[in-house]
Amino acid sequence: MVWRGLIAAFGDRMNISKAVPPVTLFEGNTPLIPAPRLGASLGVDLFLKYEGLNPTGSFKDRGMTTAITQAAAEGAETVICASTGNTAASAAAYASRAGMQCVVLIPDGKIALGKLAGALAYGARVIAISGSFDDGLRMVREASDKAPIALVNSVNPARLEGQKTAAWEVTEQLGSVPDWLCLPVGNAGNISAYWLGFTESGGDRPRLLGAQAAGAAPIVLGHVVDQPETMATAIRIGNPARWKQAEAALQESNGNILAVTDEEIFAAYRRLATEEGVFCEPSSAAGVAGLIKRINEDRTAYEGRKIVCVLTGHGLKDPDSAVRGIPAPETIPADVDVLLKSIGM
């Protein structure tokens, strides 16, 4: 089958308008990559859903094809979102594609370079606020109430209609529903969307393992975090919009949510790249960090199980994190003998 994006593939199972042609960049259909080395060390059958291979480098494209198509059907000319970066880049790309204006609010100084570069390259109006993602979300909700602007954050139900397709892809690629699905949780749209997808399939459902950054773990703590802090800036969120829905999904799936420290996130991030050759952004490794932590505490629920970790964004989104703490490349003369000596041969 020639791949023409998520609406072409799954539109009949999406509750969105079909009045206009899909606004698409042929998103979705991302690989489910076995992770045998990491899996063996954890005693599980591990797979990575590599969402960084979507057109703008994150899973957000799944929900943006549907949100922007719906906005186009409703006649929107301008869309707006608050973002820790990936939603911004994705909204900007799909808005360009649809001939719409895009306005994005980002927390000043707290978004990764590749995401800012994307949003700017796609021609969005990028506005930095001296506040958090949560402040930005409050502002864009209010702005879209007061002015004719379509809100494309995941509070918009059309977003979940696209993002739920990842659950169906995982099931098809694995040949069954996984025992566990592990993923990072920020605004809690993605965990809600996966659960919607698995539930709509009507068959078996996985247990969900959500991971929040320790400095931004409102759902784990049970209260809003006023000043969320983590180096995993994509999930630096203190008051998730889909908090209640995520809690319901966690409960229905007999799942778990836990907090992982930045050290644990970065350790998992390095292991994915150096042991499996899969480079994701730091936040994306939070699900893997959570899995490692749970297995170290009590492996019985995981041993030998089929486990899928969702890697939500590409490693190149955040080049600063990739090089931080690693010595710069050494420079040598253009001489092969020096080269061999320097690599110990």
Ligand code: F0G
């Ligand atoms: N991973 C990455 C790479 C993200 O960018 C996000 C969210 C998440 C995980 C968490 O997903 O919010 O649905 O629970 N990024 C949003 C943004 C907030 O603005 O790009 P969630």
